[in-house]
Amino acid sequence: MDRPALLWFRQDLRLADNPALQAVAGRPVLPLFVWDEAAAGPWGPGGAARWWLRHSLAALAADLAARGAPLLVLRGRAEILVPAMAEAVGAAEVHAGRLHEPWARERDGRIAEALEAARRRLRLWTSAVLREPPTVMSGSGKPYAVYTPFAKAVAAMGEPDPPLPAPDRLHPVPSPPAGESLEALGLYPVAGEPDWAREFPALWQPGEAGAQDRLRRFLAGPVAGYTTGRNDPGTEGTSGLSPHLRWGEISPRQVWHAVRQAQPGDLARSWPFLSEILWREFSYHLLWHRPEMPERALRERFRTFPWQPDAALLQAWQRGRTGYPIVDAGMRQLWRFGWMHNRVRMIAASLLVKHLLQPWQAGATWFWDTLVDADLASNSASWQWIAGSGTDAAPYFRVFNPVLQGEKFDPEGRYVRRFVPALAGLPDRYVHRPWEAPEEVRRAAGLALGRDYPRPVVEHAEGRARALAALRGLRGAAEEPAA
Template sequence: MGNMDAPALLWFRQDLRLADNPILAAAGHRPVLPVFVLDEAAAGRWAPGGAARWWLHHSLAALGAALAARGAPLLLLRGRAEALLPALAARTGAAEVLAGRLYEPWARARDERLAAALRAEGRRLVLLPGALLREPEQVRSGSGRPYAIYTPFARAVAALGDPPPPLPAPERLRPVPEAPEGEPLAALGLLPTPPQPDWAAEFPALWTPGEAGAQARLARFLAGPLRDYGAARNNPGTEGTSGLSPHLRWGEVSPAQVWHAALAALGGDRAAARPFLAELLWREFSYHLLWHRPEMPEAPLRPRFAAFPWARDPALLRAWRRGRTGYPIVDAGMRQLWRLGWMHNRVRMIAASFLVKHLLQPWQDGAAWFWDTLVDADLASNSASWQWVAGCGTDAAPYFRVFNPVLQGERFDPAGRYVRRFVPELARLPDRYLHRPWEAPEAVLRQAGLALGRDYPRPVVEHAAARRRALATLREVAEDDAA
C-alpha cells in the first residue's frame, strides 16, 4: 500500500459524502488533503450541464463544511487533474491519490493518464469501488460475456447477495501540516450569473444538495412513498418516487446504503422491496452497459440505427424543449424539467417517446437537452434510457411501442393535478378535456378562458398520423436489423 505514514490526497469526484466512502476508509490514520478538481477540459461535451453545475456548487459547499468540521478542509482546484494532482502530491509529500472509481469513457482515459504521471514520480493512483452495488467486471453471464438484457443481469446481481453493509463516516480526519490555498467556491463559476436569468430560482424549494439533504430525502422516502412504491411511482401528481437520483448521481449517498435502508424499512421483506430495488438495478445495468459499450452516449448500440432517417426540424425540437407541443402531459413534463431541474420518471418516458417517435427527432438531441437541464444528469442512465425509448439499445422497448400521450395522461394523471400545476393555462378545463383540449367544444374553451393557438398551442402533430409514420420508418430499420 505504499508508505502508510506519508500523506494521502483524497480526490473527491462523484462521491461527495463522508459516510460509506471507501476513500476515507482507505486513508486510515494518515494525514489527508481532501481535494476537488473542476476539470471541464477532460470531460469535454460531458462536463456537467447547467442544472448539474448548480447542484455541484451546493454539494461542494456542504462537503466542504462537513470536512472542515472534521479537521481537514476541502481544497478546490480548477484545471487538468493529471497536471494538478501530481504537483499537489509532490508539494505535500503524498504517496497516494485515493479516488472513487468512475465509469465514463473520458474519466477512464484521464485516470490512465494520471496514473502514468504519478507512477513516473513513484506515487500511486488508487481507485476504489463505491458508486455501484457491484463492479461491472463482477457481473458476467454464464458464457463470461457482459449482459445485454436487463432481466438476466438483475438476476445475476441478486445472486451475488446484498452489497456489503455501509461504512460509518469518520469522526475526525488528520490534516496535512500545511495545506496550500485553492480557489474559493464562487470562483468555479458553477451558478447562473447575470445577465443570465436565474433559471434555478425554484430549485431550492425542492432540493437540498449535499449529504445531509440526501439522508433527509432518504428518510422521507422510507417513511412514506416506499410502502406504495410499486403503484405510486407512476403517478406524477403525487410524491410517489424517491427523489434520490441527483443524490446518487453526485454520490451524496451510496447505493449500498439505500439498498440496505430500503430492506430494513420493510422489515427485510424482499418481495415488498423489489419494485424499488429494481430501479437501483436499472441504474446498475446502465453503468454495466456504459462500461462495456463506451460508445453508448453518442452512437446507437444496434448499428442499423446509425442510418435512421430522422426528420430533423429545429422548430419541432424547440416546441418540445419549451413544453409547447400541444400535448398536455408532454408539456407539463418539459416545463417541470425547466422549473425544477427534474422530471417524473413516467413522464420522462412519455416525453422522450414523443420526441423520438411522434416528431422523429434524434434521441441524441433529447439526451443533450436532458444533460443540460437535469440535476440528476448521469451519463450512463441518461444514454441507456434514451436508447431504450428509441429502440436502438441492446435491451430496448420494442419499436412498435409508441406511447399515446393522451391515454398516458388520462391513465397516470386522471385528476389532472400534474398538468394543472405545470400547464396552468389549462387549469380551468374539465378533466374530460384536460389531456385533449383540441376536442373541447368552443363553449367549454371559452368558459375555461382558453383560446387554442393563442393561450396554448394546437398539437404540433396529429397522434394517429405521427404513429403511422413512426411505425413505418421504424419497421424498415428493425426488419433490416433482424435480417
C-alpha cells in the same frame, strides 16, 4: 503516523460509506476537488448539474472543515494538478472513487502512469455502484445485454456489504496549498443574466445531509406504496434520490440497506424499488462495456435510422409547447425544477423520437443540460431504451399515445394543472385533450387554443404512422405487429 495521502473527491461527495475516505482516515490527508471542465468534452456537467455541484461542494467543504481537514478546490487539468498536489504534500497514494465514464477512465489511466513514474500510486475504490461492471458477467463470461438476467445475477450475488460510517475526525496535512474559492469556479449563472435556477431550492437540498433527509422522507411514506405511487406524477411517490446518487452524496448500498431494513424479509417485497437501483447499475454496466453508448446507437441497424431533424419541432418539445398536456407539463417541470417525473420522461421521450422523428441524441443532450440528476450512463441508456436502439430496448413499434398515457397516469389532471395552468379550468375529461373540448367549455375555462395553449404539433395517428414507416425502412427491423 503514516505518510500523508491525497483524497480526490469526484462523484462521491460524502463522508459516510466512502471507502476512499475510510482508507485514509488514520493518516494526514489532503481532501481535494479539481474542477477539470475541459476533460469531459461535451459531457462536462450541464447547467442544472453545475448548480447542484456548487451547492454540494459547499456542503462537503463544511462537513470536512468540521472534522478538521478543509477541502482544497483547484481549477485546471487534473492530470497535472493531482500529481503535483501529491508531490507537494508528500503523498505516497492518491485515493478516489472509481469513475465509469469513458473520458474519466482514460484520464485516470494517464494520472496513474504519471504517479507511478514518481513512485506514487492511484488507488480507486468502488463508490458509485453496488458491483463493478467487470465483476457481473454472464455464464459464458460475456457482459450482459439484457436487464432482467443482469438484475437476477446481481441479486444472486447476495446483499451488498454494509455501509461504512463517517469518520469522527480527520488529520489534515500541515500547511496545505492554497486553492480557489467555490465562486471562482463559475458554476452559477453569469451575473446579470436571468437566474433560471431560482426555483430549484424549493425542491432540492444538495449535499449529504439533504440526501439523508430525502431518504428518510421516502422511507417514512412513499416506499410503502411505491409499486403504484411511482407512476403518479401528481404525488410525491418516488424517492427523489437520483441527483443525490448522481453526485455520490449517498451511495447505492446505503439506499439498498435502508430500504431492506424498512421492508425486511423476502427481497421480493422491496424489489419494485430496488429494481430501479439495479437499472442504474445496468446502465453503468452498458457504459463500461459499450463506451460509444452516449453518442451511437447500440443496435447497428438503428445507426441509419431516417431521423428528420427539425429545429422548430425540437424547440416546441423543449419549451413544453407540443400541444400534448402530459408532455408539456413534464417539460415545464423540468425547466422549473431541473427534474421530471420518470413516467413522464418516458412519455415525453417517446413523443420526441417517434411522433416527431427527432434524433434521440437531441433529447439526451437537452436532458443533459437541464436535469440536476443528469448521469451519463442512465441518461444514455434510457434514451436508447425508448428509441429502440439499445441492447435491451423497448420495441420501436411501441408508440405511446400521449393522450391515453396522460389519462392513465394523471386521470384527474393534477399534474397537468400544476405545470400547465392555462388548462387548469378544463373538466377532467378534456384536460388531456383540450382540442376536443366544445367551444363553450373552453371559453368557460378561459382557454383560447392557439393563444393560451397550442394545438398538437402532430396528430397521434399521423405521428405513429410516420414512426412505423421509418422503422419499416430499416433493414432487418422487426415487423410491425397487428394493430
